[in-house]
Amino acid sequence: MDSVLLGDCRAVFAGVPAESVDFCLTDPPYLVNYRDRSGRTLAGDRVGHWLTPAFAEVHRLLKRDTLCVSFYGWTKVDEFVSAWRSAGFRLVGHLTFPKRYTSSSGLVRYQHENAYVLAKGSPRPPEHLIGDVIDWAYSHNEFHPTQKPLAVLTPLIESFCPFGGVVLDPFAGSASTLVAACLCGRHGIGCELEEHMHATAVARLARVRRLLLCSLGFEGDVAAALRLAA
Known part of the structure; x- marks a missing residue:
């Protein structure tokens, strides 16, 4: 655990035992052929043939009665919802993340992100409920073009993963989900398709883990890790 695997999650996760993770939090490509201002792009961001088999693996790896939170591209919501349902998930919640800035503009200014809460089985409500509107904080996209x-x-x-549990991210990018899991006292396992981004993710996660271990017992350890990893 606490690792980022290199390769296509559809193949890489085939060797991971079924029902071995407690929660999935992921940010897959939005299928919009995204390119940021510096020219960075995302693998798999043109067509969504990988959606259903990838989320079928996620469903297989999740324990019974658990949750997955997945961001998605709103212009391709029909493809995402179809894939999630085909994989065996139920849609049980929707999250909105309002921004204090404009990401892009067309007929309107786009100032929010969305994610669906997906259920495998019948999860119990979490002990600490969160609202379905969560303020966004700009990441500056230092490590990844769409860094959360x-x-x-x-x-x-x-809220959705027990303390000490395992968080899954099949589209790990720069390992933001795994870093967050580490800072929350959870374990994480991720997969990243692009070799250069995988190297960034491994280094970033290792740096945060070292900082937490070295500062164990001192006040402000998590705050320091957050500053370095954000």
């Missing part, structure tokens, strides 16, 4: 902020990921992990 740790401040958004940590409350999801704390």
Whole structure:
């Protein structure tokens, strides 16, 4: 555990035992052929043939009566919902993350992100309920072109994954989900398709783990890790 595997999650996760993770939190490509201002792109961001088999693996790996939170591209919501349902998930919640800035603009200014809460089986309500509107914090996208902020990921992990549990991310990117899991006292396992991003994810996760271990017993250890990893 606490590792990022290199390769296509559809193949890589085939060797991971079924029903071995407690929660999935992931940010798959939105199928929009995204390119940021510096020209960075995302693998698998053109067509969604991988959606259903990837989430079928997620469903297989999750324990019974657990949850998955997945971000998605709203212009391709029909493809995402179809894939999730085909994989065996039920849609049980929807999260909105309002931003204080405009990501892009067209007929309107786009100022929020979305994620669905997906259920395998019948999970019990968490002990600490969170709202379905969570403020966004800009990550500056230092490590990844669509990097999600740790401040958004940590409350999801704390609510939906038991302390000491295992968080799964099949589209790990720069390992933001796994870093957040580490800071929350959970374990994590992820997969990243692009070799250069995998190297970034491994280094970033290792740096945060070293910081937490070295500062164990001192005040401000998590705060320091957050500053370095955000």
